[in-house]
Amino acid sequence: MVTSTISPGRKFFNTHLETIAAGKVDEMVDRDYTEDAVLITYFNGFADMxxxxxxxxxxxxxxxxHKYMKAIGHIDLxxxxxxxxxxxxxxxxxFNNDLGSVNAGDAWMMRDGKIAYHFGFWIWA
Structure with missing residues (x-):
């Protein structure tokens, strides 16, 4: 019998995605980000940002x-x-969302098991 294990990083990613897709933003951020985390993103779905x-x-x-999830509505990977x-x-x-189909890429630099720096890229597919 062949068993496969999920790496710690992939397990972290899966839980992160499941939590935000369920709309549990505060839980996801409190659990996954350091207190002083920095997020830099090229998301361009906000007229005012x-x-x-x-x-x-x-x-x-x-x-x-919260604003991001309100704008995109859902994540269909x-x-x-x-x-x-x-x-x-x-x-x-x-993934598909309420704004359309996009290609997104992220890099998460971790510290003590949490995201310290989050770099995000967003390109309309």
């Missing part, structure tokens, strides 16, 4: 993700390329 957007701290990241190192998670995904 042109990309690139730089946000620091859990409370500000929560505000961003179509494809995922994933890799990790000891302290970094990288992924590229194609």
């Amino acid at each position: 042109p990309a690139p957007i730089t946000i620091q701290g859990r409370e500000n990241i929560k505000q961003f993700f 179509k494809s995922l390329d994933f890799t990790e190192t000891e302290d970094t998670i990288f992924f590229q995904a194609n």
Whole structure:
């Protein structure tokens, strides 16, 4: 019998995605981000916040993700390329949402098992 194990980074990613897709933004940020985390994203779905957007701290990241989820509505993952190192998670995904189909890529630099720096890229498919 062949058994496969999920790496710690992939398990972290899966839980992160499941939590945000369920609309549990505050839970996701409190669990997954350091208190002083920095988020830099090229998400361009806000008329009042042109990309690139730089946000620091859990409370500000929560505000961003609440607004983000309101804008995109849902995440319907179509494809995922994933890799990790000891302290970094990288992924590229194609997903559908209320704004259309997008290709997104993220790099998460980890510290003590949490995201310290989150770099996000967003390209309309």
